[in-house]
Amino acid sequence: MVSISHILLLSTALFFIGMYGLFTRRNMIAMLMSIELILNSININFVAFNKYLWPGRLDGIFFTIFIITIAAAEAAIAIAIIINLYRSQLSIDAEDATELKY
C-alpha cells in the first residue's frame, strides 16, 4: 500500500535534487531543467494532498494543471533568454554573463 508519506518522500527527494542541480550547475539549460524538477515535486505534493486529504474535491488537480501551464510558458521565455544570451556571449554558462555586475 502506498501511503502519503511515501509520496511526500518522493516529492521531497525530487525537490532537493532540483535544488542541488540549480545551485551546482553552471549550464543554464541544466539550471532550467532543475527548476522543472522543483516544480514537478510541487505538483506531486498537490496531487497527493488532494487525493489523500480531500478526495471529493478537485482544487489540487487544478493547481497542478495551472503550474504545468506556467512551467511551459516559463520554459519558453527562459529558452528565449538563453538563446539571446548565447548570441551575445557565445556561451550559455551563467558565470559568463557578467555584464550587469557592479
Next chain:
Amino acid sequence: MNYAQFTALLLLLPLASFTVLGIWGRKYIRQASGIIGTTVLLVITALSLYAAYSYFLVDGQTNGTYQPIIALQLPWLQFGYQQLSIDMGILLDPISVMMLVVISVVSLMVHIFSLGYMKDEERYSTYFAFLSLFTFSMLGLVISVNIFQIYMFWELVGVSSYLLIGFFFTKPSAVAASKKAFIVTRFADLGFLIGILILGIQCGTLDFMSIIERLTNPQSEAYIGMTSTGFLGLSSLTWALILVFMGGAGKSAMFPLHIWLPDAMEGPTPVSALIHAATMVVAGVYLVARLFPVFQLDEIAQNIVAWTGATSALFAAIIATTQTDIKRVLAYSTMSQIGYMMFALGVSGYGGEAGLGFTASMFHLFTHAFFKSLLFLGAGAVIHYAHSNDMLHMGGLRKYMPVTHATFLLACLAIAGVPPLSGFFSKEEILLAAWQGNKAIYFIALGTAGLTAFYMFRLYFMIFWQRDKHYHSDHGEAPFSMKLPLLVLGALTVGTGFIPFAQWVSSDGKPFETALHLDFSAAPIAMVVAGIGLAYSFYRKENDKPARLSAALGSLYRSAYNKFYIDELYLFVTHKIIFRFIGRPAAWADRNLVDGTVNGLATSTENAAGAIKGWQSGKVQHYALYFFGGVLVLAFLFIYLWK
C-alpha cells in the same frame, strides 16, 4: 473718448515694437527697424499729447480740483480673504500725465536723433528694440496705480538702462559701468522693497490712492499703527518713507548713491539723453512726488529728502567744474539739477500756495527734461563730429557746427537760469520755495546756481570757442535727422517756461497763481551773471588763469577732480571690509559647512555601497541561494512565530 483704450495703447505699442524688433529686427527688418521704432513713438507722442489735452483741459477737473482718474484697473494678485490685492492699472493725475508728455516727447526726439547717430552700428535694430523696451517700462512706471506695480516697472527701467549702458559690450569700461549702475540701483531698491513691505503691512493695501487716503487721516487705524510703532527712535512711518526714498535716491543718483551715473555715460549718447538725463533719473523725484501727501506728514523724512537733494546739488556742481569729459560734466550737472528737484519737494508744504515747492519741483523736472536732453544730444553731435569725449580735444567748433552751437548755447543759458528761458522760471520757483521753507537750503541753492552757470559756460566756451583743433572729419555737421531734434528741443527750451504750470500741477490738485518777484530774482540773476562772467574770462581764450586757480585751491581742486574719492571709498568698503569680513567667512562656511554636509552624505553613501556591493556578485546561483535562504527564514517565522 475712453481713457482705458488709448492709455492702454500707450503701453501696448512700445511693448509690441520691442517684441517685433527684438525677435525679427536683426534678420529681416534691420533697415526698417529705426523707422518702425520712431513711427511707434510718434503715435505714442500723439496719444500722450491727446491725453494731456483731454485731462488738463477737458475733463480732469471736478469742482476746480484735478482729480486722479483710474483709467484701468485689473486685479492681478490676491492674497488671503480680501486682505491684500495687488492690482495693475493706469492712473492719470496731473503729474503722471505731465510725465507721459515728457517721456514720449524726449523719447521721440532721441529716436529721431538715433536714426542718424546710430546708423552704422552693427546692432542697430537691437538698439531700437531696447529703446522701445525702455519707453514701455518708463511709461508703465509713471502710470502705476500701485506701489508694487511701480516697483516692477522700476526694475524694468533698471534692466533697460543696464542693457543700454552696456550696449557697446566689447568695451570693458562699458561692461563695468553697466554692472555698476545695475548693482548700485539694485542695492537702493532693496531699501525700496523693504519700505514697500512696511507700508503694505501697516496700511493693508499697496494702492497709492488708498495709502494716501489712509495715512493722511490721523484717526485711521493705519496712521495710528504707523506712528505708534517704531524702531531705533523713528516711527515706522518715517522708516518706510526713508526706505522708499532710498530707492528713489538710488535711481535719481542722489549723494551718496550717485556713483553709477557718471559711469553710465559709457552708453550711446542718445541713451544718456533719454535715460540718464530726462526720464529714468527723475523717477526718484516722481516717486517722492507720488507719495508727497504722505511725505509732507513726516518732518524727519521730508528733511532727509531736502538735505539729500541740497547736498547732491552742491556736491555735483563742485565736481562738474573740474571734469573734462563732456558727458561727465553733463552727468554731474544732471545730478545737481535733480538735487534741486528733490530739495524743492523737501521744503514744500501741502496745499495751495504752501505747495509751491511741489509745483516748482515738477516744473523743473519738466523744463529740465527738455534742455538737458538737448544738451546731451548736442554733446552727441559734437562727439559725432570730433570723435572724442574730451573737451580738451575740442575748440572753435562754432564755425563748423552752427546749428549745434546755437541750440547748445540756448540750453546752457536755460540751465544756468537766464531769463526768459524755461530754466529761469522753474529754478526761480524752486529758489522761492526754498526761501520760504528753509533759508540754509536757499543759500546752498543760490551758490549752486552760480556754480551751474560757471561750469556750463566753461563747457560751452571750451567746446565752441578757444583755438581750433584739428578735426579729421569726413562729414558735415550732422545729418538732418540729428539736427531736427536739436531744433525741436531748442524751441521747447524757449517755450516751456511760459506754460502756466501752477494752473495744472499742484500738490493738492487746486490751481493757484504764481508770480515773478523781480526783487527776489535779483540775487540769482547776479549769481548767474557772475558765473558766466567768470567762465568767460577763464575759458573764452586759452590762458593760465584756470591752472593758477586750481593750483591755488590745491587739495580741494584735486579732491573735486577725483570726485571726492567717493568711488574709492565704496571700493574700500566693499573690497576691504565687506569682502574680507563678510564675504570670506561666508565663502568658507559655504565651502566647508554647506558643501561639507552634502559631500559627506555622498561619501558615506559611497562607502556603504562599497561595503555591500560584493553581494551583487553577478552569479545567478548566489541569488537563488539568497532567495532560498529568505524563503526558509520566512517559513520558519510563519510556522513557529506567527500565532
